[in-house]
Amino acid sequence: MSPSPDLPNSERATGGETEDLAPVAFEARILALLPQLRRYSRSLTRSDTESEDLLQDCVEKALVSRSQWRGTNFKAWAYRIMTNLHLNAHRFRIRHPSATIDGSEIDDLAMTSADPLESRRLMQSLANLPAEFRVVLTLVVVEGYAYQEVAEMLDIPIGTVMSRLSRARHALREKMREANIIPLRRPL
Template sequence: MKTPAPETFEGQILALLPSLRRYSRSLTRSDAEGEDLLQDCVEKVLARRSQWRGLNLRGWALTIMTNLYRNARRPGPRSMTVDLDTAENIASPETPSDPLERARLEDALNSLSEENRAVLMLVVIEGYTYSEVAAALDIPIGTVMSRLSRARQRVAERMKADNVITLRRPK
């Protein structure tokens, strides 16, 4: 299979995949659900290519992903799940270099509300500007700044609170 040229629409989408993957996993808090969201997003982006106005492809794709995630979270019929006993060939994730630190960070990120986590991931991890995040999430810039501030503070508090204190012998 031939890789699309970087200047083509498909090439630009291909270049966005790592960023979209990180964002989808941060929204869903799950690698598997994040991959499903990513696939749904890319499918919708490619199907609606004619609706793209030629300006900010990254922002457009993030908006589609955010809306797909929000729509999936609405009350209604749930997606079918597969019993773990019937699943075969489940891939195991790589072992992180420091499992305790990673678990603490995941716990801190998962303690955030969906709105605060989305803003934190887009600004801090993906490097989007406040105005790009505001446009993608359809919220005012001031809301982006306040959500980001609260998210950073909450993560710092959780990381500090869960910090492991080494035991020392009394002198």
């Protein structure tokens, strides 16, 4: 299992494991990783603005902490920084019902799915998941990490990864089934 479905060219651009540690290369590494970090950031947050803020914080933190990078797996290192920044802001804050996202805050999400209503409902359900569940779901589904890799990145047991993934999926499913949808089929 490859760590991610990402295009091989961009892996090369981030220069994963090589030891060309000249300080000049560091910014270029981040820059090359920015599109992926941007997607990850957006999948954790609820709006484009929130997402760009998190991305910016992450870049700053990475630049300041550059000496802590041990020269391997730059991508996982940067993802960990972003994840922690996000979780520190939202740790185990299960949203109060009155703070439930009604959709107006997710307006700026680029909907590419064929069914805009479905897509919107999914984003609303996602927005109401606790941050811990959402992080795991996103890393697995959108970023394509294996369970063990997620466990290492978040520094939690793999059993916890599985239970969060499971709870995220069951919660989303319950939300999605609540509403008035009947699959449309043209019989022939």
